[in-house]
Amino acid sequence: MGVLELALGLTRAMLAAAQTQEWSRLVELEAEREPLLLRQHASDPDSLARLDEILAYDRQLQAIVGCARDSAAVQWQQETDRARAIAAYTRP
Numbered sequence: 132m133g134v135l136e137l138a139l140g141l142t143r144a145m146l147a148a149a150q151t152q153e154w155s156r157l158v159e160l161e162a163e164r165e166p167l168l169l170r171q172h173a174s175d176p177d178s179l180a181r182l183d184e185i186l187a188y189d190r191q192l193q194a195i196v197g198c199a200r201d202s203a204a205v206q207w208q209q210e211t212d213r214a215r216a217i218a219a220y221t222r223p
Contacts, residue, residue: 135181138167142188149195157196 141164148157168185172178 134167134170135172135178135185138164139181139185139188141167142185142192146188146192146195149192149199152199154199157192 141160145157145160145164148154148160172182
């Protein structure tokens with residue numbers, strides 16, 4: 132199996148991890164994939180097709196991670212606001 136095939140498999144696993152919100156697994160897979168992608172690759176049609184597929188999966192990953200980040204930010208803000216309200220209410 133070639134380098135790009137390995138990177139593509141890792142990218143698919145990254146997408147699966149993101150879809151199930153396994154963020155630590157996603158980070159591990161990305162660290163494993165990064166050196167494979169940083170290598171120089173051939174520009175033949177098969178290699179270019181694999182790179183295009185990896186990029187397409189990366190766009191999906193960015194969307195999933197972005198939504199999760201935004202959701203976490205909203206939840207954090209709500210909890211912060213709640214804590215401030217409780218603190219203000221309990222002050223003498």
